[in-house]
Amino acid sequence: MIAVEHLSKRYGRHAAVEDVSFVCEPGTVTGFLGPNGAGKSTTMRMICGLTPPSSGGATVCGVGYRHLPNPGRQVGVLLDAAAQHAGRTGREALTLSAQLIGVDRRAVEEKLDLVGLNAVAAKRRVRAYSLGMRQRLGLAQALLGDPRVLILDEPANGLDPEGIYWMRGLLREFADRGGTVLLSSHLLREVEAVADQLVVIGRGRVVARGSKRELLAGAGTLVRARDPQTLAGALRRAGLAVTAATDGALTVPADAGAVGQVAADAGVALLELRPAGGGGLEQMFLTLTAGDSVKEAVR
Structure with a gap:
């Protein structure tokens, strides 16, 4: 479960995030929506311990992300598909991640196959990857430790319609097995198709939250x-x-x-x-x- 409580972040006089609270329950996909600059990415970075909050806090699996003993085995994170070592191959990148979090190397091939990166793509340097391929590799890294929670920031960027449909099924299956998904995206129709709960943020504040049925009604x-x-x-x-x-x-x-x-x-x-x-x-x-x-x- 993800619990965000009165989370705020200020840069000088600018409030990037102001008093944001919401909960993502196991077995659900939560769509995190808002225009550019609304505070989505900042909120997700604070949840993952990458940006210190000005006030408030967030827990994942009951504790702060930084206090998780081996976060890669409990939380899969994809915040920036471009933040990958360009000189490594896709297989090398995943193999190093597997060693870091203590996962059997056989999981590398399983996850490459799961996200649709074949043997040719796995041997290619990341610098030669399209944005869609980097997204798939980032998803493979997020899923590598068989986590209970996924935190994904715009994971469908660069995917073609077939890839978006595939990702929707992947996230739905993950949640149906009891996993928790927090998904930010500007592809509203895709979020509408997969999300159980919605959190809408504007100017750093939550302007609406609840199930699709509740909000639309x-x-x-x-x-x-x-x-x-x-x-x-x-x-x-x-x-x-x-x-x-x-x-x-x-x-x-x-x-x-x-x-x-x-x-x-x-x-x-x-x-x-x-x-x-x-x-x-x-x-x-x-x-x-x-x-x-x-x-x-x-x-």
Whole structure:
């Protein structure tokens, strides 16, 4: 299990992560979502003990990551597929990792086969690998010690559609065997297909968390109008909160009947009126993170 409690990280006056809390249970895949610079990678680095938090903390398997006696045998981590020795072959990289964590060398060939790196690819230098091949090698390293927990930051980057489908099945099978997966990704449809729980972060803070069903059911009403500014003003005067998405739609935490009545009273023509959850995870994400900066946080 992964438990994050009131985790914060500040760089001078800039708050990269602010009071983030969530739990990833065994047997589940947790999708960790947010725009660029929202604090996802910083949070994951703090969970793995690579970045010291300003306050709060995180535990993996009941203790802080740095206190795990042999973390590679309990937690598989992939935070940056490019952070691999370019001069080694894929097999050499895995063999050294196996020696480091005390795994039988036979596991190297098993994991290479599992992630789809054949004998030719295994003998190739990492510098010649495509991004997708580096992702597969990084996954093989994460899985090498047969861990109970996986922490993966954008692992689908560089994979083709077939590779993404394969990874989705791999993570689903891992969780179904009782494993815990924390997965960050900007590929929202793929996260929606595999995740059991979602944590959405914006500007360093958690803006939503829960199951897909819970979050999508509570998304309110999505409305589009010929004159969105007039409609937004009318809704606010009626005491309804309004969130403007980047695509021009408005989301209101009220039922469609109430929104439609306000529009009718204001004489505003509507182009679309439906439950916001009908747009799926992508629409919910755009609504929750509307207006957030897409600039990378200062590291």
